[in-house]
Amino acid sequence: MSRPIRPIAVVGPTASGKSDLGLELAMRLGGEIVNADTMQRFWGMDIGTAKVPLSQRRGIAHHQLDVLDVTQTSTVAQYQYEAGAAVxxxxxxxxxxxxxxGSMMYIQALLDQWRLPTTDPLVRERWERVLTLGGRAALHAALRTADPAAASIIPPTDTRRTVRALEVVEITGRPFAASVPRAGEARWNTAIIGVDRATDTLDARITARTAQMFAQGFVEEVVGLAEAGLRDGITARRAIGYAQVLAHLDGDYDLAEAQHRMSIATRRYVRRQRSWFRRDPRVHWIDADRQPVEHVTDWLANSS
Known part of the structure; x- marks a missing residue:
């Protein structure tokens, strides 16, 4: 009797090599890729999100890529439903x-079947207006007042999660954490692989990848997306790199500074990703510099 199909989740910090490992596993195991990167869901956001080009996907089907226009909003609940159906x-x-x-809440909502509070566009718009008028400091101050526990774990730089936490608190009348269950057995008995590298190595990869993005035409990509309404979107305009290039285009600083700020923002995001995923005892971690794909396939063969 054949063993039941067991999905695999490949998670970890940005630039660690998740896409390469995911493709290799899909090739070896007869798989299809389900994207779990928020910003790769948007059409046209290719260079700045390190989206695997069609020519490099080895003929493997990819899901949850290019499903939204940059003027639309990507939500955890929407992703949970659509990605679950794809799986x-x-x-x-x-x-x-x-x-x-590496989109933390998207992955955990999918694998832990979070029961997510409904969204209210009017409530969300009100908190978005606080962000626009008062900046992230004012937004985070509101969260500290409404839900100190949530404010202690959501950094001021993570404005999307801050807005969502404030929205949930207002809609439900309960702390944000009350709507986030603890991790249990992963849905579908999914095997979770964490990919990481030494910090110095990962920092160097981020710096090199950022420079390569600008050399490949990242600024031109952002210009085209701005003409398509990027500034009107709630989610897409805040993506790392895109926000910095938009600020450059608006005259806030020069191109070298935009590239520098993108690298810094990416490294900050990596710290949040590591903190989030390292708390999950279900994750089997590998060092991408030292452990080849055979290590992963051997572990999968011997794990339940």
Missing amino acids: EAIMARGAVPVIVG
Whole structure:
């Protein structure tokens, strides 16, 4: 009797090599990729999100890429539903779902079946207005007043989660954490692989990758997306790199400073990703510099 199909989630910090490992696992195991990177869900956000080009996908089907226009809003609840449907459809075809990405809440909502409070556009818009008029300091101050526990774990720089926390508190009348369950058995018995590298190595990769993005035409990509309404979007305009280039285009600083700020913002995001994923005891961590894909396949073969 054949073993049931077990999905695989490849998580970890930005620039650690998740996409490469995910593709290799999909090739070896007969899988399809389910994207778990918030910003890769947007059409046209290719260079700045390190989206794997179509020519490099090895003929492997990818899901939850290019499903939103930059003027639309990406939500955890929407992703949870759509990605969950994609995973189950892949399994029904007899293939292995390989979930790849580093968007923390998206992955955990999917694998832990979070019961997410509904969203209220008017409430969200009100908190977005606080951010626009008062900046992230004013927004985070509001969260400290409404929910000190949430403010202690959500940094002021993470304005998307801050807005969502304030929205949840207002809608439910309960602390934000009350809507976030603890991790239990992963949905579908998903095997979770964490990919990381030494900090110095990862920092160097981030610096090199950022420079390569600018050399490949990242600024031109942002200009085109701005013409398509990037500034009107709630989610897309705040993406790391895109926000910095928009500020450069608006005359806030020169291009070298935009590139520098993008690298810094990426390294800060990496620290948040590590903190989030390292708390999850279900994750099997690998050092991408020292442990080849065979280590992962051997572990998968011997784990339940």
